[in-house]
Amino acid sequence: MSQFTNAQLTDLARLEYSFIPKSNSEDQYTRLRALVNFPIETTKDCYLIIGAEYNRVILNLEDEYAFDTSLFETINIIDLNVGYTFKTSEKWRLGFKFNPRIASTLTSKITSDDFFINGGAFAINDRTKDSTAKRPYRLILGLTYNATTGIPFPLPFVSYYRRVNEKWSFSAGVPKSNLKYFFTESSMLQTFVSLDGYFAHLQRPQEINGKEVDNISLSVVIGGLGYEYCFTKHLVAYMYTGYTFRLNNVLRDENRDEVFKLDDVNAFYLRTGIKFKI
Numbered sequence: 080m081s082q083f084t085n086a087q088l089t090d091l092a093r094l095e096y097s098f099i100p101k102s103n104s105e106d107q108y109t110r111l112r113a114l115v116n117f118p119i120e121t122t123k124d125c126y127l128i129i130g131a132e133y134n135r136v137i138l139n140l141e142d143e144y145a146f147d148t149s150l151f152e153t154i155n156i157i158d159l160n161v162g163y164t165f166k167t168s169e170k171w172r173l174g175f176k177f178n179p180r181i182a183s184t185l186t187s188k189i190t191s192d193d194f195f196i197n198g199g200a201f202a203i204n205d206r207t208k209d210s211t212a213k214r215p216y217r218l219i220l221g222l223t224y225n226a227t228t229g230i231p232f233p234l235p236f237v238s239y240y241r242r243v244n245e246k247w248s249f250s251a252g253v254p255k256s257n258l259k260y261f262f263t264e265s266s267m268l269q270t271f272v273s274l275d276g277y278f279a280h281l282q283r284p285q286e287i288n289g290k291e292v293d294n295i296s297l298s299v300v301i302g303g304l305g306y307e308y309c310f311t312k313h314l315v316a317y318m319y320t321g322y323t324f325r326l327n328n329v330l331r332d333e334n335r336d337e338v339f340k341l342d343d344v345n346a347f348y349l350r351t352g353i354k355f356k357i
Contacts, residue, residue, distance in 0.1 A: 091116055091313075095352030097275075099299070099323065102344045105141035108297070108328070110134055112352070116160065124172075130160035136277060136297075140341070146287050150184065151295055151330075154279045157181040164203075174201040174221075182227065182279040192280045192293075199223035199236065207242065216241040219252075227278035227296075257305070265309040271319065272302045281330075293333040300325040301348050318351040 095112040116130035136154035157180065164174035176199050183193035201221030206212045217240040222233040238252030248259045255273035262268065276298035284293045303321015310316065328341040 089357045090114065091118075091355050091357060093352060093354040095350065095354075097348075097350040099326070099346050099348050101142075101342050102346045104342075105139075106342065107139045109137040109139065111137075118357075122165075125165040126163070128160065128162035128164070128176075130162075132156075132158040132160060134277070136279075138341075146285055146339075150186070150283045150285060151281050153184065154277065154295065155181070155183060155185045156277055156279065158197075170204050170206070172203045172205065174203055175199070176201075180227075182277065184279065184282050187282040190282075193282070195226040195278075197223070197225045197227070199233075201236065207240070214241055214243060267307045269305045269307070270303070271305050271321070272300070272324075275299050275301060287330060287339050290332050290338045292330045292338050294331040294335060295329070296331060296335075297328045298325070299323045299327070299348070303348065313357070314353070314355055316351075316353045319349070321348050322346070323348055 093112065093114040095110075095114075097108075097110040097112070099108040101107060112132070112134050114130065114132040116128055119127045119129065121127050134154075134156040136156065138148070138152050138154070140148040140152065159179050160176065161178070162174060162176040164172055166172050178197040180195040180197060181189065181193050182195055183189070185193075199221050201219055204216075204218045207215045207217050209215060217238075219236065219238040221236040223236045224233045236253070238250065240248065240250040242248040246261050248261070250257050250259075253274060255271060257269045257271040259267050259269040276296065278294065278296040280294055281292060284291050286292070301319075301321050301323050303319060305317065305319035307315055307317045323345045326345050327343055329337050330339040330341060332338050
């Protein structure tokens with residue numbers, strides 16, 4: 080849920096709804112997301128970006144479980160986004176971000192276990208608005224650190240976008256790759272593969288299978304079709320629908336080891352929303 084991709088560079092506001100029903104079950108996963116970013120031009124082509132993001136994850140667990148699911152039916156993820164980007168040459172731009180996060184059930188007083196620190200550094204070569212480029216592209220190279228992954232060192236980040244011609248473009252990288260077809264400059268269809276998920280602390284732990292559960296995580300790999308429509312140059316509505324190739328919803332102990340698997344059966348996926356971009 081945290082990456083310094085083109086969305087964080089250009090999205091000023093976003094409202095989004097995601098939905099994954101559990102196969103052969105009444106259980107379902109819903110996420111509501113709101114994001115706002117405010118860029119401040121400090122000097123020419125240099126921007127300080129201040130923003131915030133809120134994700135409310137609702138686990139509607141209607142099946143019978145041998146423990147109290149009401150203790151983690153709502154997960155709150157609150158991010159403060161602080162970024163800075165500046166040009167180093169005509170073609171290249173550097174970007175840095177600092178992303179403190181609260182990810183928790185927030186059923187009690189906030190503690191240090193509810194806080195996580197994410198961040199990254201990126202080099203960006205953006206030729207998408209260069210009139211002299213025959214095939215406009217954007218390349219982002221970087222290193223990211225995410226405390227929720229459990230890996231105690233930065234990980235490489237690569238994203239490459241190219242506009243092939245007036246009808247086609249593609250993007251290759253993580254967390255999302257796509258192939259996009261332009262009906263017009265305002266109407267686009269795409270096939271995509273993407274990653275999604277979360278990690279959060281449970282403020283009211285309970286014992287399951289003889290072990291104390293302190294955390295919850297969800298990781299999914301999704302593929303499908305998406306559609307975007309631009310009402311104006313800056314206002315865009317979108318909808319993505321598909322199927323999860325991998326889904327893993329797990330309760331974990333304080334060492335992040337798996338204690339109980341809530342779900343690992345692939346299912347339908349829907350994500351829709353509206354965004355205002357630069």
